[in-house]
Amino acid sequence: DAKTTQPPSMDCAEGRAANLPCNHSTISGNEYVYWYRQIHSQGPQYIIHGLKNNETNEMASLIITEDRKSSTLILPHATLRDTAVYYCIVRVSGTYKYIFGTGTRLKVLA
Amino acid sequence: DAGVTQSPTHLIKTRGQQVTLRCSPKSGHDTVSWYQQALGQGPQFIFQYYEEEERQRGNFPDRFSGHQFPNYSSELNVNALLLGDSALYLCASSLQGDSGNTIYFGEGSWLTVV
Numbered sequence: 001d002a003k004t005t006q007p008p009s010m011d012c013a014e015g016r017a018a019n020l021p022c023n024h025s026t027i028s029g030n031e032y033v034y035w036y037r038q039i040h041s042q043g044p045q046y047i048i049h050g051l052k053n054n055e056t057n058e059m060a061s062l063i064i065t066e067d068r069k070s071s072t073l074i075l076p077h078a079t080l081r082d083t084a085v086y087y088c089i090v091r092v093s094g095t096y097k098y099i100f101g102t103g104t105r106l107k108v109l110a
Numbered sequence: 111d112a113g114v115t116q117s118p119t120h121l122i123k124t125r126g127q128q129v130t131l132r133c134s135p136k137s138g139h140d141t142v143s144w145y146q147q148a149l150g151q152g153p154q155f156i157f158q159y160y161e162e163e164e165r166q167r168g169n170f171p172d173r174f175s176g177h178q179f180p181n182y183s184s185e186l187n188v189n190a191l192l193l194g195d196s197a198l199y200l201c202a203s204s205l206q207g208d209s210g211n212t213i214y215f216g217e218g219s220w221l222t223v224v
Contacts, residue, residue: 032209043114043200043215044153051210087152091209096166098143098213100152 004088004101011107012082018075020104022088025069031091033064035073037084038103044087047073078108112137114203114216122222123191131186131219135203139214142184144176145200147218153200159184160206188221196223 005023012018024033032051036044048055048062050071055062061074075082085103092099115134123129135142141160145153155168159178178184182203188195198220204213 030209034213036215041147041149041198041218043217046212046214049210049212096143096158096160097155097168099155100145102152 003099004090006086006088006101006104008102009105009107011109012075012078014080014108014110015077018078018082018106018108020073020075020086020088020106021070022073022101023070024088024090027068027090028093029068031093033062033068033071034089034098035060035062035086036089037082037086039084047086078106080108080110082106083108114201114214116199116201116216116219118219119217120220120222122224124224125191125193127191128187128189129191129221131188131199131201131221133184133186133201133203133216135182135184135201136214139203139205140182141204141206142178142182143202143204143213144184144186145202146170146195147198147200149197156186191223193223196221 032049034049035047038044050062064071085105087100087103089098089100117132143158144156147153156170158166162178173189175187198218200218201216202213205211
């Protein structure tokens with residue numbers, strides 16, 4: 001099965017960039033990497049997704065390594081409201097099943 | 111444009127009872143997936159419905175069943191509830207479930223089994 005590995009927790013100073021890594025070494029060639037965050041056990045909020053090129057939207061940037069085995073989510077100017085659990089997820093190749101890891105608990109410090 | 115909506119938001123059931131949770135997908139989406147999220151853990155895939163049929167199932171017993179209606183809304187049914195079924199149940203919708211399409215989640219239904 002596809003699997004993602006993320007550090008369990010990270011701290012970031014308010015106003016600084018938060019860089020959240022994810023290892024997805026078993027990802028297949030045509031599967032996307034998705035990033036979500038979850039605040040206080042609300043529903044996961046979509047952030048960004050990508051296949052092989054770097055992506056940017058109003059919330060974040062996604063950097064995917066050339067071999068696609070890992071990616072980094074970048075929150076350029078973290079605020080206290082960005083404190084949440086961040087998940088990177090991938091789909092198991094040949095299925096419609098998405099795998100969540102345990103996520104990274106990001107704490108933004110004032 | 112309403113996103114993914116789920117009901118009820120919270121409910122309490124007794125062991126052995128049955129529960130039905132409901133989900134309306136985001137407008138324009140035709141694929142619905144259900145996830146179970148135990149406290150402190152990441153969501154676990156239960157199953158996905160497309161064209162009113164279950165087309166993918168995770169590692170959950172047959173006590174977990176579902177349905178998708180012609181308007182793409184969906185229900186999750188859990189029979190013979192166990193204490194371990196207490197969790198946040200999340201519904202996610204997308205277009206055709208193809209990789210690369212954005213997947214949106216609802217706020218979830220909190221189920222407590224006592």
